Amino acid sequence: MQSITDTLKAKVELALLKLISEDELPDQLVVPSQNPKFADYQCNVAMGLARALKKAPRQIAEDLVANLDVSDICESVEIAGPGFINFKLKEDFLKEVLNGMAVDSRLGLEKTANPEKILVDFSSPNLAKEMHVGHLRSTIIGDSIARFLEFEGHEVLRMNHVGDWGTQFGMLIQYIREEMPDALNNPENFKIASLEEFYRASKKKFDESEEFANASRKAVVDLQAGEEKTLAVWKVFCEASMQHCHEIYELMDINIEDRGESAYNDLLPVVVDDLKKAGHAVQTQGAWGVFLEGYKNEDDEPLPTIVQKSDGGYIYATTDLAAIKYRMLEQKVDRAIYVTDARQKGHFEQVFKISELMEWSKPGDLQHIGFGMMLGKDGKPFKTRDGGTIKLKDLLVEAEERAYKLAKELSPDFTEEEFKAIGKTAGHGGVKYSDLSHSIGTDYKFDWDKMLATDGNTAIYLLMTYARTRGLSRKAGVDVNDMLGKAKLILDDPQEQKLAKKIASLLDIWPSVTRELTPNLLLSYLFEIAKDFSSFWNACPILKPEITQETKESRMLLAALVGRVIEWGLSMIGIKVLDKV
RNA sequence: GCGCUCGUAGCUCAGCUGGAUAGAGCAACGGACUUCUAAUCCGUAGGUCUCAGGUUCGAAUCCUGACGGGCGUACCA
Structure with missing residues (x-):
């Protein structure tokens, strides 16, 4: 429309x-x-x-x-x-627009005329350690962007570029070899209770035992040489760790496909070779690097992007280049979007430029979306009380518990099942919402009380607004959605007019949300519509006996539209609505 | 040193492809409940948009420069 x-x-x-x-x-x-x-x-x-x-x-x-x-x-x-x-x-025109939205399953939002194959690279944790709050933003933002593009009608590849390779794995492999031989015989039963402890125990042994440290280094060499038994242990470890990740993804309702860095191993020498042959990579102080314009060191000398270390090893720029080449040339994606921490901006700029030099991609094909840090209430990096890293799992569990308690406190007459549903939706949803309601690029302060506040721009406020429209249906004995395409709109009250205009403006907001990939813009719109609905709700009675049938139906139609906009809008950031909150 | 980024109400943040009197939430203050779920709503107050120049009919927004914070700066990711 x-x-x-x-x-x-x-x-x-x-x-x-x-x-x-x-x-x-x-x-x-x-x-x-x-x-x-x-x-x-x-x-x-x-x-x-x-x-x-x-x-x-x-x-x-x-x-x-x-x-x-x-x-x-x-x-x-x-x-x-x-x-x-x-x-x-003109009021009639406004009504026409709303009626059009009411009868359309997509609320009048059209699919793109030019569907593309778009890869979204997000989450991408390192398998050596458990997922922690540092992975939260990438996961949430990436998922939401993927949802936007999917809704637009693009073919979206959600890729988890997990860190499953590198020196730290030698230590872990050696630890499994020595301490958990069972894992080798029965890999399907192998589970790591706590990745964090596993890592710590390995590290401890590494630091304490010279013998273990040497064996670990040897394990890295074996791994890179593709030695079969070592690879088997590595695989066992990666799968166990990946399982941990997917437990969290399931909690967060996130769909993502894993493809580890190791998948590009064979391509690394090829990529470096490509760069050498094209004359872009040159030897510099024993390593191979690409000199890009505009990068200088302190002495104003040109600064290369290293693609092969002096010891012959490869580094992250190489892996990212290999992934780009594979994605553009083999998977033939039209675009790739990388959702990582803003500090990696420079790195991606360089890698993207090199890819353009090789003509693997054109300017604009590759996009880096850098997000700011998640800080504590005090403005310092978000940590546990004793300064440790907060595990993502712990954060989600705490969010759920807090929301559960809050629901019990505020709506004591609900059932246990309803408390649990609210805990999950308002808890996990609240974490997503508080993140995405801020602009992506800047740091933001995370605050439990604010996240779970019942007023202000929060998930709970929106969930509650939606629940009100459902409550209205229950009370009326008629589903408000039955009014869609049936009831005639009457917009006599100023609050009705204001709300109607807000509903219609979705058609203006959404295109810029998908173009700029700005979830916060969508959420502030949802908050505005919820506020306008609350004002309308207070000013315009619906089920009072003095209300005429026509007015009642018109107001129920407005409620239905608001409900559908909120339900759809929250689904765009991965939150499911509840009938009762 | 160079590069990136941020600086907006007491607090948390929008707005930044230039438009009329800079917005919202929280906190503060004053009101509205035998309710359609008050987990709500209505109202009041709160600003040198860090500073100084420039471009423009018009600047929080664009340009230049300062000041202040964060980050990055070749073989970690």
Whole structure:
């Protein structure tokens, strides 16, 4: 469906083309009015065109309006101030838009006209250790972006580029060899109770025993040489660790496909060879590196991106390049999006540039989305009381417990089953929501109390708003969704009008959310619609006896639309709604 | 040194492809419950958008420079 802005834009463009040529058209022809006092929508182009047209802005505005026919959708068009053109919407048109949204399973949001194959690289923990809060943002943001793109109609590959290779694995392999020989005979029964402890125990032995340390180093060599028995132990370990990860993914309702770094092992020498042959990689202080323009060291000398170490080993740039080559050339993806911590920005810039030099990708094919740090309430990195790393599992369990307790406290008459459902949804959902309600790029402070607050921009507030629409159905004895496509809208009360406009503006918000990949924009919209619904709820009775049948049905229809928008919107960040909260 | 990034209300944060009087939540203060779930709503107050220049009819937004914080700076990821 065309959004109201787009509908207006098309008409303004038509009128404007009578005054100027097509390549003189400004970018933003129509925008929603910032202050509803002025208008619903406004056009600000007259001021900008004054110089080019050598006319007073007000005159241009008048000429534009003279050529403009919006009588079917606008109640009034007024010129104000220096040359703002203000549009006031016709109620019938607003109703038309809402009715269109009501009967569409996608709320009027169209699929993309150009579906692409898009890879989203996210989560990507290191298998040597248990997942911790450091993996949270990548997992949550990546999943949400994948959901956006899937909803848009793209083919999305959700890839878990797990760290399953490297020197730290030697130690762990040797530990299994010595302490858990059973694992080798019965790999299917092998389970690591606590990865963290396992790592710590291995590390301890490594530090204490010279013999063990040497054996560990040997294990790395064996591993890289592809020695069969060592590979078998490694595999056992990786699978056990991966199982841990997927327990967490299941808790968080996240779908992702694993493909470890080790999958690119065979490609590493090939990639370096490619770079050498193309003349991009050159020898530098015993290593091989690519000198890119614009990278300098302290002495203003060119700085290379190392792709092969002086000892012949490969490093992360090599692995990432191999993955890019594989993804672009073999998997033939149109685009790849990397969701990692913002500190890796420089690294990806370099790797992307090298890929472009090799013509594996074009500018824009590869995108790095860097997120800021998750900090504690005090503004310092989020840690346990004694300064340790917080395990992701522990965080999720605590979130669930806190939400469960809160529900018990506030709605004591609910059933145990309902408490549990709220614990899970509001707990895990709250973690997702508090993360995604902030802009991705900047650091944000995590605060338990804020995450679980019943007011403000939180998951609970939205869940509760949705539950209200369900409660209304129960009370009325009729599902509000039955009104979709059936009831006739009446928008007499200011709160009804405000809410109706907010619902319609989804059609404007969503395209920029998917274009810019900004979950926080979607969530602040959902919060606004929930707020407007609450105001409406308080001002506009629905089931009171004095309410006419028509008004009742119209208001139930509005409630149904709000419910559907919230249900859909939360699903875009991986939260399922509940009938009772 | 160089590069990236941030600086907006007491606090947490939006807004940053330039538009009218800079927004929201929390906290503060004042109101509304024999309720359609008050886990809510209505209202009040709160600002030199770090600072200084510049571009522009118009700057929180773009440019330059300072100041302050965070991060990155060749063989870790």
